[in-house]
Amino acid sequence: MxxxxxxxxxxxPVNHYAAKPSKRPDGYTPLRVPRVGAYPEHRGLSSRRRPLRIWLNPxxxxxxxxxxxxxCWATTWDDEQSELDQTYVNAHHRGPGLLHRVNPRVALQGNDLHTLADFARSLDTPRAVG
Incomplete structure (x- = not known):
C-alpha cells in the first residue's frame, strides 16, 4: 500500500529562513550545507560560495x-500559497489534501504539528502518532 x-x-516550515541569523531557536541544530551548482556553468562557483545556514529541529x-x-522535499516554490492552489488541488487530486501555510520566521510550531497530526489521523494509514 x-x-x-x-x-x-x-x-x-522546517528551516527558519526568515529568522534573524543570530537568533537560533531552542532545540534547533545548526547545519552548513554546501551550495552545489545545479547547472554546468555554476559548478566552479560552489567552492567559492559560503554554505547555506540551515537550522533543523531533530x-x-x-x-x-x-x-x-x-x-517529500519540496522547495523553491515560485509564489506564496493562495486560494488558487487549493482550487487546483481540489480539481486535480483524487484523495484528501491539506494545504497548510507555515510562518517562515518561526517555522513549524505546535499548532502546525497538531494540524498535520489531525490530518494524518483522518487518513486510513498506519502511523505511530497517538
Whole structure:
C-alpha cells in the first residue's frame, strides 16, 4: 500500500529562513550545507560560495516521520500559497489534501504539528502518532 505524500517546503516550515541569523531557536541544530551548482556553468562557483545556514529541529523530524506519511522535499516554490492552489488541488487530486501555510520566521510550531497530526489521523494509514 502506498502511503500518502507530504510535500514539505523545507525553506520556512522546517528551516527558519526568515529568522534573524543570530537568533537560533531552542532545540534547533545548526547545519552548513554546501551550495552545489545545479547547472554546468555554476559548478566552479560552489567552492567559492559560503554554505547555506540551515537550522533543523531533530524532535520535529522524528514527529514528522511518525505521521505515517511519505515525506517529500519540496522547495523553491515560485509564489506564496493562495486560494488558487487549493482550487487546483481540489480539481486535480483524487484523495484528501491539506494545504497548510507555515510562518517562515518561526517555522513549524505546535499548532502546525497538531494540524498535520489531525490530518494524518483522518487518513486510513498506519502511523505511530497517538
Amino acid at each position: 502506498n502511503r500518502p505524500l507530504l510535500f514539505l517546503d523545507v525553506g520556512g 524532535d520535529q523530524g522524528r514527529f514528522l516521520l511518525r505521521l505515517g506519511i511519505e515525506l
